Amino acid sequence: IRTALTEANNGTLPDAEVTLSIEEGAKLAERTLNSRLGITGGLSVLGTTGIVVPFSCAAWIDSIHRGIDVARAEGLTHIAGSTGNVSEKAVQKVYDLPDTALIEMGDFVGGMLKYLRRHPVPRLTIAGGIAKMTKLGQGKLDLHSKRGQADMPALAQLAATGGAPASVTDTIAACPTVAEAFLLTTAAHIPLGTLIAQSALRTVEETLAPAPCAVDVMVFDRSGQCVGQAGPSLPQT
Structure with a gap:
């Protein structure tokens, strides 16, 4: 100037x-x-x-950290990390959360959880689509497709724990996408969404430990409908 x-x-x-x-x-x-x-x-x-320029993963993760810092500075006791716009809008509506409580973590759930382990909040909700929450439940903390695909045989085994017969699990193991597998279990009345949420919750809690943070997981389809949830004090959806 x-x-x-x-x-x-x-x-x-x-x-x-x-x-x-x-x-x-x-x-x-x-x-x-x-x-x-x-x-x-x-x-x-x-x-x-x-x-x-250039856009970087480090810059995104840093913005996640700053978002958590702002939420903590405002004294918020409940924040929600989401994988995308649909799940973010849906979880905000369920819990009536302010914008500053929403953390757009995208694929970088690991970057968010590791920061929260050092800078915890009382309550955390993880919200995401079926495929990404499946990968989280399988232990992946970077949910980008380039960093790994969902393990379909493992998803078939998960469906079996919910009562899916061999004819369904064999088909799931060979499915090209999680979305297709989910449709199969829906038709067979298998609660795959809830099973996915429960497995994702285990990964989140293991990653956050020993931070004193209560966690719940919500799985949404592409229309924003909750198709699975796990954790304490869950709302009715």
Whole structure:
């Protein structure tokens, strides 16, 4: 700014007062995640374009940490980590949570849980889709497809614990996707969603230990319907 003013004033820095503003910035900020990071009343400005390049996993994980910091600073006792927009909106509606209680963890559930292990909150809800929660239940803490696919034979064994017959479990083991396997168990009246939630809950609790944090897991389909849940003091969905 000083350089630009000097150039505009024939090489001499003028005595000037400069005000920076973004037209309708406060309104535009409502479409961002700024409020969850403690930035309220306007937009944050990054460089000259507002675009962070390159996008990195480390930057996302850092934003998860800052979101937790803001929630803790506000004295919130219950936060929810979600894998995507559908599960986030659904879990917010179930628990009537403020925006600052919502942590968009995406695929980085491990990054969130390890930070919460050191900086715990009293209550945590994990919300996600069927496939990602299946992988979490199988012990994966990075849920991105590039870091590993769901183990379908293991999912078949899980379905068997819920009463699925061999004809169903054999088909599940050969299914190309978790979504297809879930449809099979739904038709056979097997509570696969609940079984997935229970297995995901075990992974979460093992990762958080010994943090004093009560946890529940909610599994949502693509329409935002809860298809499985596990943990203490669960709401009726």
